[in-house]
Amino acid sequence: MSLVLQTPAATADQAARHFLDKLSVETDVSDVWNDLHHGVTGFQVVDVRSEKAYQECHVPGAIHLPHPAISSETTAALDRDKLIVVYCWSPACNGATKGAAKLAALGFRVKEMLGGIEYWRREGHPVEGGLGTTAPLIG
Numbered sequence: 001m002s003l004v005l006q007t008p009a010a011t012a013d014q015a016a017r018h019f020l021d022k023l024s025v026e027t028d029v030s031d032v033w034n035d036l037h038h039g040v041t042g043f044q045v046v047d048v049r050s051e052k053a054y055q056e057c058h059v060p061g062a063i064h065l066p067h068p069a070i071s072s073e074t075t076a077a078l079d080r081d082k083l084i085v086v087y088c089w090s091p092a093c094n095g096a097t098k099g100a101a102k103l104a105a106l107g108f109r110v111k112e113m114l115g116g117i118e119y120w121r122r123e124g125h126p127v128e129g130g131l132g133t134t135a136p137l138i139g
């Protein structure tokens with residue numbers, strides 16, 4: 001018996017809808033780096049980790065907004081015309097998901113950056129912060 005085939009696959013239309021829906025709320029390290037590197041200005045990157053983690057190492061230009069602190073008051077300065085790209089530590093962390101959920105509830109368009117700062121660093125992209133690439137990879 002096939003473990004792959006035992007559950008019927010979606011139709012091509014269903015699969016297309018599913019994957020487009022996924023891409024509407026997710027982006028990845030490589031795509032974010034590519035856009036920042038080429039000066040794309042249609043989104044703002046938000047680091048939702050702790051103050052300490054942000055101060056030690058973050059994506060260049062990222063705004064700091066810890067996910068527990070997200071509220072209408074703390075997001076007042078964010079540009080509502082721009083998509084927000086949120087990230088946290090790694091694929092093992094759901095801080096970005098929590099932050100994205102809160103931001104969306106406040107009316108922002110938002111995507112999660114898959115992989116977080118861990119994969120940003122693994123892929124060799126530049127960072128800002130006091131410890132730079134020597135900062136811890138877990139919080």
Ligand SMILES: O=S(=O)([O-])[S-]
Pocket residue numbers: 048049050088089093094095096139
């Ligand atoms: O700081 S965090 O681990 O909740 S993203």
